Amino acid sequence: MDQRLHSVISELKTHYKPADGYDLRVSYYTYKNVSHTIRLRDGIIYVRISDKLTDAPDETIRAIGVILFDKLFGFKTCKDVRNSYRTYINQFVVPNLPAVKTRVARGYSAQGKYYNLDEIFDKMNRTYFSGTVSKPVLGWSLKLSKRCLGFYDQSRDLLVISKIFDKKRVPDYVREFIMYHEMLHIIIPVKKVNGRRVVHPPHFLKEEKSFRDYELAQKWLKKKLWRLRF
Protein backbone atom coordinates (compact mmCIF):
# COMPACT_ATOMS: atom_id res chain seq x y z
CA MET A 1 0.00 0.00 0.00
CA ASP A 2 1.21 3.45 -0.86
CA GLN A 3 0.91 5.73 2.17
CA ARG A 4 0.69 9.02 0.31
CA LEU A 5 -1.85 7.70 -2.17
CA HIS A 6 -3.95 6.28 0.62
CA SER A 7 -3.97 9.46 2.68
CA VAL A 8 -4.91 11.70 -0.26
CA ILE A 9 -7.78 9.47 -1.32
CA SER A 10 -9.11 8.74 2.15
CA GLU A 11 -9.08 12.44 3.00
CA LEU A 12 -11.11 13.03 -0.13
CA LYS A 13 -13.52 10.24 0.79
CA THR A 14 -14.61 12.19 3.88
CA HIS A 15 -16.11 14.83 1.56
CA TYR A 16 -18.50 12.29 0.09
CA LYS A 17 -21.44 11.60 2.30
CA PRO A 18 -22.50 8.42 0.48
CA ALA A 19 -19.02 7.00 1.13
CA ASP A 20 -19.63 6.94 4.90
CA GLY A 21 -19.57 3.44 6.21
CA TYR A 22 -17.58 1.97 3.35
CA ASP A 23 -14.02 0.82 3.76
CA LEU A 24 -11.42 1.92 1.30
CA ARG A 25 -8.65 0.10 -0.56
CA VAL A 26 -6.36 2.19 -2.69
CA SER A 27 -3.51 0.99 -4.84
CA TYR A 28 -1.49 1.68 -7.92
CA TYR A 29 -2.17 -0.74 -10.71
CA THR A 30 -0.34 -1.59 -13.89
CA TYR A 31 -2.75 -0.85 -16.67
CA LYS A 32 -1.45 -0.97 -20.21
CA ASN A 33 -3.19 2.29 -20.62
CA VAL A 34 -3.41 5.37 -18.37
CA SER A 35 -6.60 4.22 -16.67
CA HIS A 36 -8.04 4.44 -13.18
CA THR A 37 -10.98 2.54 -11.78
CA ILE A 38 -13.33 2.61 -8.85
CA ARG A 39 -15.56 -0.19 -7.68
CA LEU A 40 -17.85 -0.81 -4.77
CA ARG A 41 -18.08 -4.41 -3.64
CA ASP A 42 -19.08 -6.03 -0.37
CA GLY A 43 -18.95 -2.73 1.49
CA ILE A 44 -15.48 -1.85 0.24
CA ILE A 45 -14.57 0.87 -2.21
CA TYR A 46 -11.66 -0.19 -4.39
CA VAL A 47 -9.69 2.56 -6.07
CA ARG A 48 -6.98 1.65 -8.54
CA ILE A 49 -4.80 4.30 -10.04
CA SER A 50 -2.50 3.81 -12.98
CA ASP A 51 1.08 3.22 -11.86
CA LYS A 52 2.14 5.75 -14.47
CA LEU A 53 0.97 8.35 -11.95
CA THR A 54 3.31 7.43 -9.10
CA ASP A 55 5.20 10.70 -9.52
CA ALA A 56 2.12 12.85 -9.92
CA PRO A 57 1.57 15.68 -7.42
CA ASP A 58 -1.13 15.38 -4.75
CA GLU A 59 -3.29 17.79 -6.70
CA THR A 60 -3.45 15.41 -9.66
CA ILE A 61 -4.14 12.40 -7.45
CA ARG A 62 -6.91 14.40 -5.79
CA ALA A 63 -8.38 15.29 -9.21
CA ILE A 64 -8.45 11.60 -10.16
CA GLY A 65 -10.09 10.81 -6.84
CA VAL A 66 -12.79 13.41 -7.41
CA ILE A 67 -13.47 12.09 -10.90
CA LEU A 68 -13.74 8.52 -9.61
CA PHE A 69 -15.90 9.26 -6.55
CA ASP A 70 -18.16 11.48 -8.67
CA LYS A 71 -18.52 8.65 -11.10
CA LEU A 72 -19.30 6.10 -8.41
CA PHE A 73 -21.97 8.26 -6.78
CA GLY A 74 -23.38 9.79 -9.96
CA PHE A 75 -22.21 13.38 -9.43
CA LYS A 76 -21.12 15.61 -12.27
CA THR A 77 -17.42 16.47 -12.10
CA CYS A 78 -16.70 20.16 -12.54
CA LYS A 79 -14.72 21.25 -15.54
CA ASP A 80 -11.77 22.67 -13.59
CA VAL A 81 -11.03 19.30 -12.06
CA ARG A 82 -11.20 17.50 -15.38
CA ASN A 83 -9.01 20.12 -17.02
CA SER A 84 -6.39 20.00 -14.32
CA TYR A 85 -6.23 16.23 -14.69
CA ARG A 86 -6.01 16.37 -18.49
CA THR A 87 -3.34 19.06 -18.42
CA TYR A 88 -1.09 16.98 -16.22
CA ILE A 89 -1.57 13.83 -18.28
CA ASN A 90 -0.90 15.54 -21.57
CA GLN A 91 2.15 17.32 -20.27
CA PHE A 92 3.87 14.69 -18.14
CA VAL A 93 2.46 11.25 -18.88
CA VAL A 94 1.60 11.03 -22.56
CA PRO A 95 5.08 12.09 -23.77
CA ASN A 96 6.63 9.25 -21.74
CA LEU A 97 4.39 6.47 -22.99
CA PRO A 98 6.15 3.94 -25.17
CA ALA A 99 5.78 5.00 -28.77
CA VAL A 100 4.50 1.69 -30.07
CA LYS A 101 1.20 2.91 -31.31
CA THR A 102 1.78 3.91 -34.90
CA ARG A 103 4.08 0.99 -35.56
CA VAL A 104 1.77 -1.85 -34.55
CA ALA A 105 -1.41 -0.41 -35.93
CA ARG A 106 -0.40 -0.39 -39.52
CA GLY A 107 -3.36 -0.80 -41.80
CA TYR A 108 -5.95 0.25 -39.25
CA SER A 109 -7.72 3.54 -39.60
CA ALA A 110 -10.07 5.33 -37.23
CA GLN A 111 -11.68 7.10 -40.17
CA GLY A 112 -14.22 4.88 -41.84
CA LYS A 113 -16.23 5.52 -44.94
CA TYR A 114 -18.90 7.34 -42.92
CA TYR A 115 -17.91 7.38 -39.26
CA ASN A 116 -14.85 8.34 -37.28
CA LEU A 117 -13.97 6.14 -34.31
CA ASP A 118 -12.00 8.94 -32.63
CA GLU A 119 -15.18 10.94 -32.30
CA ILE A 120 -17.18 7.99 -30.98
CA PHE A 121 -14.43 7.14 -28.51
CA ASP A 122 -14.25 10.73 -27.24
CA LYS A 123 -17.99 10.92 -26.80
CA MET A 124 -18.16 7.65 -24.84
CA ASN A 125 -15.15 8.67 -22.78
CA ARG A 126 -16.81 11.96 -21.81
CA THR A 127 -20.21 10.42 -21.19
CA TYR A 128 -19.30 7.31 -19.24
CA PHE A 129 -15.71 7.62 -18.05
CA SER A 130 -15.30 11.36 -17.32
CA GLY A 131 -12.57 11.37 -19.92
CA THR A 132 -10.29 9.09 -17.89
CA VAL A 133 -9.68 6.35 -20.44
CA SER A 134 -6.59 7.16 -22.45
CA LYS A 135 -6.98 6.62 -26.13
CA PRO A 136 -5.80 3.31 -27.57
CA VAL A 137 -5.06 2.86 -31.24
CA LEU A 138 -8.47 2.87 -32.88
CA GLY A 139 -9.36 1.16 -36.11
CA TRP A 140 -12.18 -0.19 -38.20
CA SER A 141 -11.62 -3.89 -38.86
CA LEU A 142 -9.69 -4.82 -41.96
CA LYS A 143 -12.26 -7.43 -42.93
CA LEU A 144 -16.03 -7.41 -42.83
CA SER A 145 -17.03 -9.57 -39.93
CA LYS A 146 -20.35 -10.33 -38.31
CA ARG A 147 -18.88 -12.81 -35.92
CA CYS A 148 -16.31 -10.53 -34.36
CA LEU A 149 -18.09 -7.27 -33.65
CA GLY A 150 -15.06 -5.74 -32.05
CA PHE A 151 -12.09 -6.47 -29.87
CA TYR A 152 -9.52 -4.87 -27.64
CA ASP A 153 -6.00 -6.23 -27.86
CA GLN A 154 -4.17 -5.30 -24.70
CA SER A 155 -0.70 -6.18 -25.93
CA ARG A 156 -0.98 -3.67 -28.75
CA ASP A 157 -3.39 -1.30 -26.97
CA LEU A 158 -5.50 -1.66 -30.08
CA LEU A 159 -9.28 -1.31 -30.17
CA VAL A 160 -10.97 -2.53 -33.33
CA ILE A 161 -14.60 -2.33 -34.37
CA SER A 162 -16.05 -4.37 -37.22
CA LYS A 163 -16.56 -2.24 -40.26
CA ILE A 164 -20.01 -3.72 -40.81
CA PHE A 165 -21.06 -0.94 -38.41
CA ASP A 166 -19.63 1.79 -40.61
CA LYS A 167 -22.96 2.17 -42.37
CA LYS A 168 -25.65 4.85 -42.41
CA ARG A 169 -28.26 2.20 -41.70
CA VAL A 170 -26.73 1.32 -38.36
CA PRO A 171 -28.03 3.62 -35.61
CA ASP A 172 -25.53 5.65 -33.57
CA TYR A 173 -26.42 3.84 -30.36
CA VAL A 174 -25.23 0.53 -31.83
CA ARG A 175 -21.79 1.88 -32.80
CA GLU A 176 -21.59 3.62 -29.45
CA PHE A 177 -22.54 0.49 -27.57
CA ILE A 178 -19.87 -1.60 -29.30
CA MET A 179 -17.32 1.12 -28.52
CA TYR A 180 -18.47 1.32 -24.90
CA HIS A 181 -18.20 -2.45 -24.54
CA GLU A 182 -14.66 -2.53 -25.91
CA MET A 183 -13.67 0.40 -23.68
CA LEU A 184 -14.80 -1.61 -20.67
CA HIS A 185 -12.26 -4.22 -21.74
CA ILE A 186 -9.55 -1.57 -21.39
CA ILE A 187 -10.37 -0.90 -17.75
CA ILE A 188 -11.53 -4.38 -16.74
CA PRO A 189 -8.69 -6.72 -17.62
CA VAL A 190 -9.27 -10.42 -18.30
CA LYS A 191 -9.44 -12.36 -15.05
CA LYS A 192 -8.05 -15.82 -14.42
CA VAL A 193 -10.35 -17.99 -12.33
CA ASN A 194 -9.08 -21.52 -11.68
CA GLY A 195 -6.89 -21.24 -14.73
CA ARG A 196 -9.81 -20.19 -16.88
CA ARG A 197 -9.88 -16.83 -18.61
CA VAL A 198 -12.96 -14.85 -17.67
CA VAL A 199 -13.36 -12.13 -20.27
CA HIS A 200 -16.72 -10.78 -19.07
CA PRO A 201 -16.77 -11.15 -15.28
CA PRO A 202 -20.03 -10.24 -13.46
CA HIS A 203 -19.03 -6.65 -12.76
CA PHE A 204 -18.22 -6.20 -16.44
CA LEU A 205 -21.76 -7.23 -17.33
CA LYS A 206 -23.12 -4.92 -14.68
CA GLU A 207 -21.15 -1.94 -16.00
CA GLU A 208 -22.22 -2.81 -19.51
CA LYS A 209 -25.84 -2.32 -18.52
CA SER A 210 -25.20 1.27 -17.54
CA PHE A 211 -25.02 2.11 -21.22
CA ARG A 212 -28.01 4.40 -21.78
CA ASP A 213 -29.53 2.53 -24.71
CA TYR A 214 -28.49 -0.92 -23.55
CA GLU A 215 -31.84 -2.59 -24.23
CA LEU A 216 -32.23 -0.95 -27.63
CA ALA A 217 -28.72 -1.90 -28.67
CA GLN A 218 -29.24 -5.51 -27.59
CA LYS A 219 -32.48 -5.68 -29.48
CA TRP A 220 -30.94 -4.22 -32.61
CA LEU A 221 -28.01 -6.60 -32.51
CA LYS A 222 -30.33 -9.57 -32.08
CA LYS A 223 -32.80 -8.61 -34.79
CA LYS A 224 -30.97 -6.58 -37.38
CA LEU A 225 -27.36 -7.65 -37.37
CA TRP A 226 -27.95 -10.71 -39.48
CA ARG A 227 -29.87 -8.72 -42.04
CA LEU A 228 -27.03 -6.34 -42.74
CA ARG A 229 -25.82 -6.96 -46.26
CA PHE A 230 -22.21 -6.58 -47.12
Ligand SMILES: [Zn+2]
Ligand atom coordinates in the same frame (compact mmCIF):
# COMPACT_ATOMS: atom_id res chain seq x y z
ZN1 LIG B 1 -16.27 -8.33 -24.84
